[in-house]
Amino acid sequence: MTTTERTAASCFLPSDEPLGLVTADGTPAPDPALAMPAGDVLLRLYRGMVSGRRFDTQATALTKQGRLAVYPSARGQEAAEIGSILALRPQDWLFPTYRDSMAVVARGVDPVEVLTLLRGDWHCGYDPYRANVAPQCTPLATNTLHAVGFAHAARVKGEDTVSLVLVGDGATSEGDTHEALNFAAVWKAPVVFLVQNNGYAISVPLEKQTAAPSLAYKGVGYGMPSVLVDGNDAAAVHAVVEQAVARAAAGEGPTLIEAVTYRMESHTNADDATRYREETEVEQWLTRDPISRLKQYLTDRGLLDDQTQQEIDARAEEEAAALRERMNVDTELDPADLFRHVYAEPTAALRQQAAELAHEYTEDQA
Incomplete structure (x- = not known):
């Protein structure tokens, strides 16, 4: 390898420590590699995280009340979710996973439509084209390939x-992610891969998934720049994703970002996290809360006062109350929908099955 090639390869390497702009106690930590977002942007990030957490806790409560079949909480990951979403342009697309409900809501999708999937009514309860949000992906890493194919097609056109494709640390162990990273780099597709490393793939800790120094190093092997960022620092996440989006839009190809964060709740309501992690670990991460650190930073700079805080909290409560009220209405389902949207023109076998179900359903209602 020549000196020039080694220099080029070194540009793909992430930093040794996660990039950040605001420390856990709200103190500014300037980084020459990042520009601190403007005050109005920081306030938007804070509003989004407060609303996102309130949405998340409300959805968790609805699950306990039997209104949702399952809910994967993202409490603790607000900075990674909201920070990345607010860095997108209107024409950009989001490819989320099942844990990214608050990100989907922040992108502008009706929260009731977001939870329709988790209630079990539809696979995707919203129109993807209305807010440029692909269906939430439940199989690990399949959304990575969707994102690359979509971005490549957009560039060709x-x-x-x-x-922007969101994945967890567990998804990086899937073959689909390898294929997506490889094709994105070869095609120089305008894609931003954001890995929310929350420490566990359900119950499997990161050290049992990879021997790499960090997940960000995986980008080097594919020939794309990799960034390691503090996933609980909304300002830093926003700055990093904004840079990556601008780079992709300029035709410079994909970027792999690892946002180091933590999942405060269990994997889902069906999981018992106490079986594989200690409470002391959770308590340690509570001191790195993404909302508290940005609140302190904004307050110290006079960008957030008591009245504004009350308005933000009140708005979040109003949104939660509206969600609760709308989710407490039973859904009227049409069994014919099982067949209605399978093919543009139903096959003979499908028509026969639909007729048989309609007959049985009519008899049951009699």
């Missing part, structure tokens, strides 16, 4: 569109 001459469209100015960037795909």
Whole structure:
């Protein structure tokens, strides 16, 4: 390898420590590699995280009340979710996972439609084209390939569109992620891969998934820049993703970002996290809360006062109350929908099955 090649390869390497702009106690920590977002952007990030957490806790409560079949909480990951979403442009697309409900809501999708999947009514309860949000992905890593294919197609058509794909640390162990990273780099597709490393793939800790110094190092082998960022620092996440989006839009190809964060709740309501992690570990991460650190930073700079805080809290409560009220209404389902949207023109076998179900359903209602 020549000196020039080694220099080029070193540009792909992430930093030794996660990039950050605000420390856990709210103190500024300037980084020459990142520009601190403007005050109004920071306030938007804070509003989004407060609303996102309130949505998350409300959805958890609805699950306990039997209104949702399952809910994967993202409490503790607000900075990674909201920070990345607010860095997108209107024409960009989001490719989320099942844990990214608050990100989908922050992108502008009706929260009731978001929870329709988790209630079991539909696979995707919203129109993906209305807010440029692909269906939430439940199988690990399949959304990575969707994002790359979509972004590549957009570029071929001459469209100015960037795909942001969200995955967890567990998804990086899947073959689909390898294929997506490889094709994205080869095609120089306008894609931003954001890995929310929350420490566990259900119950499997990160050290049992990879021997790499960090997940960000995986980008080096594919020939794309990799960034390691403090996933609980909303300002830093926003700055990093904004840079990556701009780079992708300029035709410079994909970026792999690892946001180091933590999942405060269990994997889902069906999981018991106490079986594989200690309470002391959770308590340690509570001191790195993404909302508290940005609140302190904003307060110290006079960007957040008591009245504004009350308005933000009140708005979040109003949104939660509206969600609760709408989710407490039983859904009227049409059994014919099982067949209605399978093919544009139903096959003979499908028509026969639909007729048989309709007959049985009519008899049951009699």
